[in-house]
Amino acid sequence: MDHSDKTSPSEAKPMGRRDFLTTLGWGALFASIASTGAGMIRFLFPNVLFEKPTRIRVGRPDDYSPGSVTYLESSRVFILRNDKGFRAMSAVCTHLGCTVNKDAGSNSYSCPCHGSKFDENGGVVRGPAPKSLSTCEVTLAPSGHMVVDLKSFVPPNHYFRV
């Protein structure tokens, strides 16, 4: 069997049957453990979520008077209207996800959890919030209703005009 070994010991010895099967066995064991583990981890990431829709209808443009700030509680978004148009400003604090409140008697916003403050355009006035409040994309549905996409963001100077 090992005839070549005896005649030429300097040549690389081919893997014996026992070593090959041992390696194969251990390899198969670890491969199955690794793939099961990977499957277990993947299993924990849900593919279907039963969460609120992120595209929401917020009424017709005429429902909002010029210069108004309207808070839509179920969607955690402020609808701002001024002479430049409409903005949908997210009320989700950029620090740790609490809901910011509009300050009484002024156009600034503050977060009840850790004291972040934002100006009338959502820019950070006082930390710990690292970023200004996001502005969500507003579009017009064929029915004439405005639609806010809570997952699609536009720059804060971007206004929606009818």
Added chain:
Amino acid sequence: MTEIIRLLSRFITGNRVWKSVFRAESPVTERGQSESIFHNVWLHIYPVKVRKDALRFTYTFCLGGVSFLLFLLLIITGVPLMFYYVPSVEQAYGSMKDLEFVVSYGLLLRNMHRWAAHAMVITVFLHMARVFYTGSYKSPREFNWVVGVFLLALTLGLSFTGYLLPWDQLAFWAITVGTSIASYVPWLGPSFKYVLIGGNEVGQGALLRFYVLHTVVLPLAAVLMMAAHFWRIRKDGGISKPL
């Protein structure tokens, strides 16, 4: 009277059932007494010999033991709570209120669970401080220190997962904030948050996941780690000696 007691004890201990449980006679020698501890599955956690110094209350303040006692109390009070608590967003808050106002002794069990949980965080922290200040983490006890750090993390994890279960405003926002902190971890953060709360926002997925972690995964991990922790105390030569 003594005759009655003698007959009664012979009746209890003289039969086959008793002898199948307790094979040996009551030990009379000191060696036999220590062996009866050493060979018993429930008692063998105790060392055969204890240094007198190690028993001094002001050396350990019994902090590790008190932490373990509180853990036992949390299991004893937590399991009955599971018979009434329903981990669904519609019923969680209501079943928690039922435990407080409707279920007999529910308020007592829930408050014992709550206060023992707070106390355990404190005693585990103080236990770690005691081990640090007495230098008990030094060789040969380094590994047991590491096991202890894992147990501290598990205690905090149990505290955090239990926080969501009442499903009130405090719970909701605490977990919203807490899991947002987790999402700040570089690269893996957002995925970690997603898998922890089973979605993008704290909802039914988060409640059920936290419930399973709180009642099964983390307690089981804690029990296994505690077994290793206590076993290592014995194998590292008992609790450290006061200087």
